[in-house]
Amino acid sequence: MGFKLFAYLTVPILLALVSVAGIASVALYRLYFHPLSQVPGPKLAAISRLYDFYYDCILGGKFVFKIEELHKIYGPIVRIGPNEVHINDPDFFDEFYNVTSRLDKDPWYYAFVASQDAGFGTANVDLHRARRKAMSRFFANSAISSLESSSREKVAKLCRRLEGMRKEGKPVNLSNAFRCLAADSVTDYCMPRGFNLLDSIDFADDYNRQARTISYIAVWHRHIPIIIPLFMRMPKWFVEMTSTEGGKMAFDFQADLARQAAEAAHAEKRSDKSVLDGIVNSDAIPESDKTVDRLTQEARTLVGAGSETTGIALETITFHVLANPEVRRRLKQELAETASKATKGLENPLADYATIRHLPYLTAVINEGLRLSNSVSGRLARVDRRNKDTESKSYVLPPGTVISMAIRANHTAETIYPDPLAFKPERWLVGPDELKRLEKYFVPFGRGGRSCIGKELALMNLYLTVANVFHAFDADLYHTARRDLEIEHDFFSPFPPLESKGLRVMLK
Numbered sequence: 001m002g003f004k005l006f007a008y009l010t011v012p013i014l015l016a017l018v019s020v021a022g023i024a025s026v027a028l029y030r031l032y033f034h035p036l037s038q039v040p041g042p043k044l045a046a047i048s049r050l051y052d053f054y055y056d057c058i059l060g061g062k063f064v065f066k067i068e069e070l071h072k073i074y075g076p077i078v079r080i081g082p083n084e085v086h087i088n089d090p091d092f093f094d095e096f097y098n099v100t101s102r103l104d105k106d107p108w109y110y111a112f113v114a115s116q117d118a119g120f121g122t123a124n125v126d127l128h129r130a131r132r133k134a135m136s137r138f139f140a141n142s143a144i145s146s147l148e149s150s151s152r153e154k155v156a157k158l159c160r161r162l163e164g165m166r167k168e169g170k171p172v173n174l175s176n177a178f179r180c181l182a183a184d185s186v187t188d189y190c191m192p193r194g195f196n197l198l199d200s201i202d203f204a205d206d207y208n209r210q211a212r213t214i215s216y217i218a219v220w221h222r223h224i225p226i227i228i229p230l231f232m233r234m235p236k237w238f239v240e241m242t243s244t245e246g247g248k249m250a251f252d253f254q255a256d257l258a259r260q261a262a263e264a265a266h267a268e269k270r271s272d273k274s275v276l277d278g279i280v281n282s283d284a285i286p287e288s289d290k291t292v293d294r295l296t297q298e299a300r301t302l303v304g305a306g307s308e309t310t311g312i313a314l315e316t317i318t319f320h321v322l323a324n325p326e327v328r329r330r331l332k333q334e335l336a337e338t339a340s341k342a343t344k345g346l347e348n349p350l351a352d353y354a355t356i357r358h359l360p361y362l363t364a365v366i367n368e369g370l371r372l373s374n375s376v377s378g379r380l381a382r383v384d385r386r387n388k389d390t391e392s393k394s395y396v397l398p399p400g401t402v403i404s405m406a407i408r409a410n411h412t413a414e415t416i417y418p419d420p421l422a423f424k425p426e427r428w429l430v431g432p433d434e435l436k437r438l439e440k441y442f443v444p445f446g447r448g449g450r451s452c453i454g455k456e457l458a459l460m461n462l463y464l465t466v467a468n469v470f471h472a473f474d475a476d477l478y479h480t481a482r483r484d485l486e487i488e489h490d491f492f493s494p495f496p497p498l499e500s501k502g503l504r505v506m507l508k
């Protein structure tokens with residue numbers, strides 16, 4: 001009996017001892033024998049991803065701030081994970097994310113989008129190149145120019161709705177309105193049928209708020225990669241029973257993306273109007289890359305990448321212009337002077353992108369807004385898998401090391417942009433040499449082979465919206481402080497404090 005009990009007890013004890021010994025040896029290896037063991041940083045981060053998990057999942061998108069703190073303690077290079085370093089060095093950004101660099105995206109970090117076969121989520125550099133090529137003609141300058149009238153119509157529609165609300169004397173939530181505009185623009189172009197959110201009564205308030213929950217879930221998915229598939233497979237009746245209106249809308253839109261992807265993949269008569277159709281028609285990728293599942297992933301990431309980002313940039317620009325009377329005055333003056341000049345016989349020169357994209361003050365305002373909004377707040381995690389060390393200046397790192405940097409670090413560097421948190425369009429109104437220096441570090445759309453494919457579309461929407469809204473309306477901030485728009489949580493996109501209601505204004 002005594003012997004049996006002893007034998008019975010030793011199995012779990014032995015297992016526990018073996019596990020503890022295993023974990024201890026991995027920890028010791030990572031701390032003292034790993035090729036990154038000489039890189040400074042917290043010991044816990046070197047041992048385990050649980051460090052990242054604690055800050056991003058438990059505390060809710062706080063790792064970016066912890067990383068900033070770590071740089072203050074350890075210097076420009078910090079080991080933030082067993083196989084990952086984070087670098088804060090604006091000169092290195094330009095060098096590292098260079099177009100000629102052959103970098104993979106880190107598949108672990110980008111798992112949050114649960115779309116590893118979409119252009120955005122594809123890790124491998126060569127596979128990505130082909131997938132990006134399959135849609136790049138839709139985002140080239142020439143293609144975006146042909147989209148101008150459609151963008152103009154959306155901005156005009158937004159202005160008509162704002163005019164109605166101005167007459168009613170009701171506060172307007174511009175955070176929601178701008179996100180609707182951005183989502184309509186992206187979905188109209190990328191898919192056979194758009195979402196048409198600008199027509200929703202309250203500018204899809206509840207739906208827009210879902211972005212926060214979905215993005216937070218996505219961060220958890222990075223650590224526990226079954227979470228998003230489980231959510232996607234929730235039966236509709238369960239969603240109906242448990243979700244808010246916005247949750248149901250988000251669920252329906254996801255189903256609609258899949259339906260439209262299937263239509264594009266199986267269409268008998270091929271159209272070439274939407275990006276999805278264009279991918280199906282492309283010779284850059286094999287037929288095996290034109291499945292419904294891959295097209296759905298492409299649609300999901302395009303909508304995700306294009307809506308929140310543009311919305312954040314527009315709300316940031318608008319807030320700062322309204323909060324700075326002198327900036328508002330100068331911007332309105334430039335717009336009024338432009339509107340009064342008949343350009344190419346156009347009724348409204350402010351609706352002509354070729355005219356407004358060169359306006360100096362408007363451009364300075366948009367640059368400054370993009371610098372401060374940092375619509376992509378997450379780290380840009382890359383791996384150089386070539387069989388040679390990533391070597392540059394003081395950074396000599398073994399192949400396979402994940403190297404990350406943050407756009408925000410460039411944009412808030414005191415040495416480049418003095419008084420970095422202040423909104424000062426004037427800093428962009430400088431001579432060509434100084435402008436070139438500022439632009440070197442200005443990377444709102446990233447840089448290199450993985451930079452934003454939608455940059456030209458985004459810029460056109462920013463110019464047309466800011467010019468037309470500020471020309472047509474004046475406004476006062478309505479119970480909105482800077483804190484209501486500033487990053488408090490990083491879920492790859494920045495999110496303000498939970499209690500924020502976004503940018504609200506009274507139109508005049």
Ligand code: HEM
Nearest residue numbers: 120305306309310313375376444445446450452453454458
């Ligand atoms: C102000 C608006 C926008 C900003 C600031 C922005 C910023 C960025 C940044 C920084 C990246 C690189 C992300 C990374 O390395 O992980 C990126 C990638 C991307 N963006 Fe944008 N974006 C904007 C609008 C758009 C729009 C309108 C679209 C689509 C219609 C779009 C589609 C994409 C896609 C597909 C990628 C992945 C590109 C690739 O890996 O080949 N973005 N964006």
